[in-house]
Amino acid sequence: MxxxxxxxxxxxxxxxxxxxxxxxxxxxxxxxxxxxGLDQAMSRTLAPWRKQRAVHDxxxxxxxxxxxxxxxxxxxxxxxxxxxxxxxxGPVASDPTVSRLIDTLxxxxxxxxxxxxxxxxxxxxxxxxxxxxxxxxxSGEVIVDLDGVLVLAHSEKQDATATWKKTFGHHPLMGFVDxxxxxxxxxxxxxxxxxxxxxxxxxxxxxxAQLALAQLPKKYRRGRRTLIPTDSGGGTHEFTAWLAQRxxxxxxxxxxxxxxxxxxxxxxVPATAWTAAIEPGGEIRDGAWVxxxxxxxxxGWPKGMRLIVRKERPHPGAQLRITDADGLRLTCFATNTSDxxxxxxxxxxxxRARAEDRIRAARATGLRNLPLHDTAQNQIWLEIxxxxxxxxxxxxxLALTGKTxxxxxxxxxLRLFSAAAQIITTARRRHLRxxxxxxWTDVITDALARLETLPNPG
Numbered sequence: 306m307x308x309x310x311x312x313x314x315x316x317x318x319x320x321x322x323x324x325x326x327x328x329x330x331x332x333x334x335x336x337x338x339x340x341x342g343l344d345q346a347m348s349r350t351l352a353p354w355r356k357q358r359a360v361h362d363x364x365x366x367x368x369x370x371x372x373x374x375x376x377x378x379x380x381x382x383x384x385x386x387x388x389x390x391x392x393x394x395g396p397v398a399s400d401p402t403v404s405r406l407i408d409t410l411x412x413x414x415x416x417x418x419x420x421x422x423x424x425x426x427x428x429x430x431x432x433x434x435x436x437x438x439x440x441x442x443x444s445g446e447v448i449v450d451l452d453g454v455l456v457l458a459h460s461e462k463q464d465a466t467a468t469w470k471k472t473f474g475h476h477p478l479m480g481f482v483d484x485x486x487x488x489x490x491x492x493x494x495x496x497x498x499x500x501x502x503x504x505x506x507x508x509x510x511x512x513x514a515q516l517a518l519a520q521l522p523k524k525y526r527r528g529r530r531t532l533i534p535t536d537s538g539g540g541t542h543e544f545t546a547w548l549a550q551r552x553x554x555x556x557x558x559x560x561x562x563x564x565x566x567x568x569x570x571x572x573x574v575p576a577t578a579w580t581a582a583i584e585p586g587g588e589i590r591d592g593a594w595v596x597x598x599x600x601x602x603x604x605g606w607p608k609g610m611r612l613i614v615r616k617e618r619p620h621p622g623a624q625l626r627i628t629d630a631d632g633l634r635l636t637c638f639a640t641n642t643s644d645x646x647x648x649x650x651x652x653x654x655x656x657r658a659r660a661e662d663r664i665r666a667a668r669a670t671g672l673r674n675l676p677l678h679d680t681a682q683n684q685i686w687l688e689i690x691x692x693x694x695x696x697x698x699x700x701x702x703l704a705l706t707g708k709t710x711x712x713x714x715x716x717x718x719l720r721l722f723s724a725a726a727q728i729i730t731t732a733r734r735r736h737l738r739x740x741x742x743x744x745w746t747d748v749i750t751d752a753l754a755r756l757e758t759l760p761n762p763g
Contacts, residue, residue, distance in 0.1 A: 326390055329726035329737050330749055331376055333756070335393065337700040341432045342762030343692075344368060346424035354409055354417070361398040366406050367421070369397050371692035374671040377718050381407065381676065392728055392735055411681035421688045422519065425695060429491075430522045432699050435759050439702050439710075441484045441491075446556075447525050448483040449493060449517045450660035451535045453504055454667065456675055463680045466500035475675060476502045477687060478509050480517035481663040483656075484698070486585070488710050490663045491698035492691040493520035497684045507543035510535065514547075525554075534558040534657040542605065545639065549607030552641050558654045561612065561637040563628040570598050571614055572630060582615060583648045585656070592618035595651045598637075610639050613647050613654075662713070669714050670694055703759060704752035720745045721752075 338344050347364030354363045372394070373384045381403050388397035398406075410417040433440040441447055458465035458474035465474050480494030494516035496509060503509075514533060518525075525531045533548065537560035548557040561567070574596050582593035598612040616633040619625060628635060638654045645653075671690040675683040697717065701710040712720070724745065726737040739746045 324728050326726050326728050330722040330724040333700050334696050336756045337696055340759045341428040343428040346427045350420040350424040366398045371689050375693035375696050407685055410685050426520045431762050436702050441482050448532045450481050450657050452660045453478050454664050462678050464499040468500040474500045476500050478513045480513050489698050492694045493517040495687045495691050497687050504538040505541050507541045510539050510544045511547050529556045532556040536560040537562050545607055556642050558640045561639050563635050567602055568628050570602050580648050595647050597647050609641050612639050615651050666714050704755045
């Protein structure tokens with residue numbers, strides 16, 4: 306009779322293994338870089354910062370850091386996990402070389418940022434063209450959500466200040482392209498701001514919108530093929546006026562603060578003017594109604610703007626505000642879309658809540674904190690985070706199907722990227738052999754097969 310010594314089997318540990326690759330599933334991201342042409346684009350745009358007789362290419366260095374962040378790293382030194390696996394990731398620069406490049410790009414300021422963004426835009430256009438029906442523009446419209454993110458700081462970093470939530474850190478403004486209910490989303494803008502930056506600063510919203518639109522192919526700058534939703538932080542006269550000036554090719558759906566004037570107008574809306582809100586499947590949303598407000602509430606706002614109000618029973622335990630009415634929670638938004646019913650417009654605006662999923666993914670991918678001291682350095686880090694998030698969005702778009710395409714970064718790391726494999730060299734070619742018993746080996750191999758069938762960038 307054998308005695309049990311614990312709940313888990315006991316194994317002997319040795320440190321002399323060979324021909325084994327850790328984080329082998331990351332080959333999915335490496336292949337995505339290749340098929341997107343991101344390595345070529347980054348190498349080309351960052352060529353001015355490559356010194357003569359330099360061993361490492363600046364574009365490759367930055368992509369290596371982005372890959373490390375995509376795999377769960379949260380500082381520059383985490384690139385060491387790639388350096389340990391040269392058979393998969395190739396030669397990786399040393400920590401001092403990485404740090405020097407970040408300092409150099411930070412000193413270059415807007416020129417370096419523009420170079421990185423240009424490479425990302427070129428790769429994005431190629432990925433969308435290759436993805437076809439899986440691309441976020443398959444429906445004929447691209448949705449770019451703008452939202453602020455609070456990033457905590459635990460030390461005295463440049464521009465780290467008290468935030469409106471009584472924390473301490475930074476308050477970047479981000480833009481995300483929504484992939485819809487069948488996918489995730491990808492970042493297209495990141496504006497680093499001090500922690501005390503306002504949520505409704507119109508100049509920052511305009512700058513972020515410009516950065517986001519510059520990431521989209523030029524064909525989305527006509528015929529209202531681009532929609533920009535925001536929360537109430539975007540509901541300012543200056544920002545809506547800027548959006549209205551581009552109304553021929555740009556649609557917007559911005560949250561609005563319930564003012565006393567709007568509150569009084571809602572109280573005068575007759576019961577027959579309220580329409581039941583709807584769910585994504587078309588069924589009626591229980592306990593929610595919408596109506597359109599006209600008249601004096603629109604004075605001083607851009608021509609053609611529609612003001613939609615929703616009233617809904619509050620969630621259990623929710624505290625009513627002074628601007629609510631008859632025990633119902635009031636929310637309001639403005640749009641320039643004229644050819645949709647108000648219930649459909651309200652559903653479209655409510656679905657911008659998916660931006661919170663993108664923010665959660667960003668926090669899990671290098672945006673939990675800003676690891677560097679200077680603002681210019683952390684702006685480069687913010688671009689690296691966006692590169693990592695791009696790869697985490699493009700890989701499922703190009704290679705995964707069904708429910709797996711909606712997996713967020715944490716699940717991708719746990720099930721796919723963390724998979725180990727045996728490396729075998731035969732006929733002068735290297736092969737990765739994943740474990741047969743790993744539950745998601747088929748997902749990895751099928752995804753790699755799909756990537757293999759995609760055309761290479763020109």
